[in-house]
Amino acid sequence: MTQYLHKLLPQAAVHQPQTPLVDIRDLSLRYDGRWALDGISFQIRGGERIAVVGPNGAGKSTLFKVIAGVLTPTSGSVAIAGGGPSRHICIAYVQQRAQVDWGFPVSVADVVMMGRIRQLGLLRWPRPADWELAHQALGVVGLAGLAQRQIGELSGGQQQRMFIARALAQEAELMLLDEPLTGLDTPSQEAIFDILDELKARHVTVLVAMHDLRLAAEQFDQVMLLNRRLIGFGLPEQVFTPGHLAEAYGGHLHQFGPGDDLLALSDTCCEEGS
Amino acid sequence: MGWVQLLLEPLGYAFMVRGLLAVMLVGVVCAAVGTYMVLRGMAFFGDALAHAILPGVAVGYLAGGGVQGSLFWWALAAAVLTSIGIGALSRATRLKEDTAIGIVFAGMFALGIALISTVRSYSVDLVHFLFGDVLGVSDSDLLWMGLFGGVIVLTVLLFYKEFLVLSFDSTLATTLRLPTRFFEYLLLVLIAVAIVVSLKTVGVTLMVAMLITPAATASLLSRRLPVLMVLAAGIGAASGVIGLYLSFYVNVASGSAIVLTCTAVFALTWLGRTLQRARRDRAPRPVASA
Numbered sequence: 228m229t230q231y232l233h234k235l236l237p238q239a240a241v242h243q244p245q246t247p248l249v250d251i252r253d254l255s256l257r258y259d260g261r262w263a264l265d266g267i268s269f270q271i272r273g274g275e276r277i278a279v280v281g282p283n284g285a286g287k288s289t290l291f292k293v294i295a296g297v298l299t300p301t302s303g304s305v306a307i308a309g310g311g312p313s314r315h316i317c318i319a320y321v322q323q324r325a326q327v328d329w330g331f332p333v334s335v336a337d338v339v340m341m342g343r344i345r346q347l348g349l350l351r352w353p354r355p356a357d358w359e360l361a362h363q364a365l366g367v368v369g370l371a372g373l374a375q376r377q378i379g380e381l382s383g384g385q386q387q388r389m390f391i392a393r394a395l396a397q398e399a400e401l402m403l404l405d406e407p408l409t410g411l412d413t414p415s416q417e418a419i420f421d422i423l424d425e426l427k428a429r430h431v432t433v434l435v436a437m438h439d440l441r442l443a444a445e446q447f448d449q450v451m452l453l454n455r456r457l458i459g460f461g462l463p464e465q466v467f468t469p470g471h472l473a474e475a476y477g478g479h480l481h482q483f484g485p486g487d488d489l490l491a492l493s494d495t496c497c498e499e500g501s
Numbered sequence: 502m503g504w505v506q507l508l509l510e511p512l513g514y515a516f517m518v519r520g521l522l523a524v525m526l527v528g529v530v531c532a533a534v535g536t537y538m539v540l541r542g543m544a545f546f547g548d549a550l551a552h553a554i555l556p557g558v559a560v561g562y563l564a565g566g567g568v569q570g571s572l573f574w575w576a577l578a579a580a581v582l583t584s585i586g587i588g589a590l591s592r593a594t595r596l597k598e599d600t601a602i603g604i605v606f607a608g609m610f611a612l613g614i615a616l617i618s619t620v621r622s623y624s625v626d627l628v629h630f631l632f633g634d635v636l637g638v639s640d641s642d643l644l645w646m647g648l649f650g651g652v653i654v655l656t657v658l659l660f661y662k663e664f665l666v667l668s669f670d671s672t673l674a675t676t677l678r679l680p681t682r683f684f685e686y687l688l689l690v691l692i693a694v695a696i697v698v699s700l701k702t703v704g705v706t707l708m709v710a711m712l713i714t715p716a717a718t719a720s721l722l723s724r725r726l727p728v729l730m731v732l733a734a735g736i737g738a739a740s741g742v743i744g745l746y747l748s749f750y751v752n753v754a755s756g757s758a759i760v761l762t763c764t765a766v767f768a769l770t771w772l773g774r775t776l777q778r779a780r781r782d783r784a785p786r787p788v789a790s791a
Contacts, residue, residue: 234681235680236678236679236680239678253581266653295675295676296675296676296678297672297675297676313678314678315678316676316677316678318676319555319670319676320673320676322670322672326668327670328540331668331669332720332723332724332725332726332728332729333541333665333669333726334725337665337726338669340661340662341665341666341669341673342673342677344663344666344677344679345677345678345679347662349660349663350659352662377724377725379724385709393673423730436564445624
């Protein structure tokens with residue numbers, strides 16, 4: 228019995244030193260008869276903080292799910308610290324808030340503990356040390372006092388921070404946050420950025436899918452501009468050029484101001500504050 | 502006749518005692534899987550699966566000459582085959598899952614009725630399969646039900662955190678590299694076993710009520726999963742007992758009395774919650790302090 232249970236949970240992959248944390252080569256993914264991602268290659272070193280921007284349907288969520296090993300690419304390769312993603316438990320994918328069933332009968336602490344069940348293993352209940360870790364994680368994101376709340380009682384920003392706490396409890400080294408800022412007011416967004424600073428101090432690599440180019444340029448070391456193909460990846464001033472933006476956003480782009488000032492566009496989305 | 506006597510009189514009949522034990526057991530077992538079915542929106546699947554075991558029941562009935570043990574295994578085989586078949590069909594044909602469920606469920610149900618109708622005196626037995634025969638539960642039936650019901654409850658408890666993650670966030674289950682496919686199928690098999698365990702009490706056509714209604718009632722009362730499960734078990738068992746007493750005194754079919762009790766409990770709970778909320782909204786709000 229125990230032996231069979233061990234077969235259900237294979238050993239987690241070990242990280243190879245001297246390899247990039249994320250190494251994607253010529254990645255393409257066909258979904259519902261069209262190319263959701265097409266010929267994407269890039270590398271990410273550990274500890275970086277990257278904004279992934281692009282219009283709706285650009286493949287941001289799809290890219291995250293491929294990196295997390297939830298979707299399998301049609302062609303090309305994905306390596307996480309030297310191995311395929313499907314055996315890593317160090318990757319946390321935080322889905323968009325709209326996709327979560329907020330009426331689900333669980334408390335904030337329950338959700339954070341979900342991040343630890345792989346470390347717990349089968350047939351084991353959380354020990355005091357695991358609850359301690361969950362509460363520490365909630366402390367990091369400033370939700371220590373709300374641990375026993377039902378998840379639907381949280382504000383949007385608090386819900387987002389709860390999922391970051393879950394990723395911390397998972398001891399994730401790579402966090403993929405899918406539009407965490409959407410629908411949040413400015414103070415709530417700032418609270419998220421404070422937590423992202425804390426994650427950077429902990430050498431956690433964070434990819435954030437978002438829509439607000441100004442925030443992306445101000446708050447991130449590197450930005451990735453995506454529209455099914457990888458249009459640019461690097462420092463904001465190198466990536467957000469009028470040419471690149473026109474390529475990514477096409478008809479939705481309205482440039483203001485003179486010359487090559489990095490400037491505004493009306494995206495197809497969103498409620499993200501500005 | 503006093504209240505005590507009203508309660509005690511049915512217990513003088515062995516078939517009533519067995520029936521009461523059976524409905525309590527079914528209440529608990531159905532709550533264990535039914536809670537997840539409510540949370541995951543599997544009501545239609547449960548209804549279909551209950552109907553689809555009929556050909557298994559029929560084959561067991563024709564081949565076994567009424568021996569309960571063989572009926573149990575045939576029904577279980579039909580249920581497991583159906584639940585796996587629905588998944589395979591929707592994947593292979595790219596049909597939406599509820600379409601696949603509809604096709605398989607109606608086909609299997611019709612096959613079951615066709616098989617049973619080959620026996621000349623089929624109508625009485627068919628009625629029992631369709632609507633239950635809780636007063637016909639034998640000692641060996643109870644033993645089977647207790648055994649398999651126990652396995653279901655134990656499995657749900659042992660894999661509580663895995664079923665929880667899978668139901669709340671299947672993407673997380675994948676990134677934690679849990680064997681999601683294994684647990685999905687395990688849940689389907691548990692539902693199938695629960696249906697077979699409950700077959701004698703309410704029959705295939707009313708089965709979905711035992712799976713869904715108590716859990717749905719509990720979900721109105723609690724926002725914590727463990728509490729919700731225990732409440733659902735209590736409501737299911739109590740509804741079974743009340744329904745059986747009602748059928749004893751009012752002389753209506755026991756299966757329908759049990760299900761009507763479940764429905765009434767749900768309706769009353771919902772009404773109570775609505776009135777409570779209305780009163781709270783009408784009450785003057787305390788002035789928020791700055």
